[in-house]
Amino acid sequence: VHRLYSSAGCRLYNSAVRPDLSERIRARVVTSSPSLTAANHYYLEGGKLLRPAIVLQLAQALHPAGPLSAHNHLAEIVEMIHAASLLHDDVVDDAELRRGKATANVKFGSKSAVLSGDYLLAQASVALAELGDLRVIILLATVIKDLVEGEMLQMKATVEEKLSIEVYLRKSYLKTASLIAKSCKAVAILGGHNETVQEACYQFGRHLGLAFQIVDDKLDYTSTHTELGKPVGADLRNGIVTAPVLFAMEEFPVIRDYVGRGFSQNNDHEKVIEMVLESNGVARTQELAEDLLSKSMHALSFLPSDVTSQSFNDLISSVTLRTK
Numbered sequence: 001v002h003r004l005y006s007s008a009g010c011r012l013y014n015s016a017v018r019p020d021l022s023e024r025i026r027a028r029v030v031t032s033s034p035s036l037t038a039a040n041h042y043y044l045e046g047g048k049l050l051r052p053a054i055v056l057q058l059a060q061a062l063h064p065a066g067p068l069s070a071h072n073h074l075a076e077i078v079e080m081i082h083a084a085s086l087l088h089d090d091v092v093d094d095a096e097l098r099r100g101k102a103t104a105n106v107k108f109g110s111k112s113a114v115l116s117g118d119y120l121l122a123q124a125s126v127a128l129a130e131l132g133d134l135r136v137i138i139l140l141a142t143v144i145k146d147l148v149e150g151e152m153l154q155m156k157a158t159v160e161e162k163l164s165i166e167v168y169l170r171k172s173y174l175k176t177a178s179l180i181a182k183s184c185k186a187v188a189i190l191g192g193h194n195e196t197v198q199e200a201c202y203q204f205g206r207h208l209g210l211a212f213q214i215v216d217d218k219l220d221y222t223s224t225h226t227e228l229g230k231p232v233g234a235d236l237r238n239g240i241v242t243a244p245v246l247f248a249m250e251e252f253p254v255i256r257d258y259v260g261r262g263f264s265q266n267n268d269h270e271k272v273i274e275m276v277l278e279s280n281g282v283a284r285t286q287e288l289a290e291d292l293l294s295k296s297m298h299a300l301s302f303l304p305s306d307v308t309s310q311s312f313n314d315l316i317s318s319v320t321l322r323t324k
């Protein structure tokens with residue numbers, strides 16, 4: 001697949017991802033109902049396939065002869081869980097635009113979008129059971145709990161929690177890094193590797209996943225509507241405080257008051273966005289992401305350097321340099 005990252009200045013060639021990956025996932029979620037099948041397929045196309053790419057890149061590094069068939073199945077499962085979470089997320093967020101297109105809830109209605117997310121989760125569970133490894137089933141089932149807990153933590157956060165970098169990092173782990181970390185650990189388990197390697201793979205995925213989410217949160221302030229395929233500044237407008245705001249708060253303590261009153265007064269959002277852009281918040285957010293990425297690569301230092309060099313550098317720069 002040559003099209004993982006084809007946005008400006010950011011191209012990832014990932015030889016580990018087979019071109020038929022999307023086709024194989026689509027085939028797994030064909031149902032007796034054409035409307036359900038259409039909804040199931042909707043978020044399985046046009047995505048970055050970042051999670052399968054990470055799984056297969058790591059599998060390739062651990063198994064230079066090529067990923068095992070279990071790894072290919074895992075890559076499909078991971079993308080199905082991700083797509084399910086997006087279907088439900090867009091209903092919860094009442095979102096209208098994703099990847100530059102109408103969201104599934106707008107196109108098919110919220111009820112179908114919820115049911116489609118349920119279907120993808122169920123099919124991911126079937127595929128997991130077919131893999132036949134109890135440890136991997138437990139890991140990925142735990143990810144689904146983490147996703148829900150992360151979403152709930154974000155939705156119900158108190159002002160104190162919103163202002164805490166620890167809570168922000170915990171939420172980012174639950175919402176984003178858990179799926180990547182636990183699927184990386186599953187790669188090692190399925191490959192028959194020992195616990196030290198399993199833990200290293202987990203740490204690789206955890207740091208990479210956190211970095212990915214943090215870059216995502218930065219782009220909400222620095223990118224454009226066209227590039228992101230969704231409105232910019234959306235996090236703050238939804239009352240969600242992320243790394244750029246938390247860092248900006250150190251230079252502009254008044255931001256605490258805005259968060260405290262839930263951005264309820266006229267122009268509160270615009271004022272905070274201005275302060276964020278005037279502060280070092282964006283630069284410090286990028287630094288945090290880059291620090292996490294170097295920790296992520298450090299976790300793989302047990303591998304021979306020729307195995308990790310080029311392919312992982314591409315993966316890392318696709319996270320750090322991406323503009324969408």
Ligand code: FPP
Pocket residue numbers: 081084085086088089090092093095117121144147148151175176230
């Ligand atoms: C995107 O976040 C959303 C997630 C990473 C997880 C959402 C999880 C749920 C809705 C819980 C249900 C989970 C499953 C597996 C059915 P975002 O809204 O911050 O980002 P966005 O800009 O991509 O919408």
Ligand code: MG
Pocket residue numbers: 089090093095
């Ligand atoms: Mg959302």
Ligand code: MG
Pocket residue numbers: 089092093
């Ligand atoms: Mg959300």
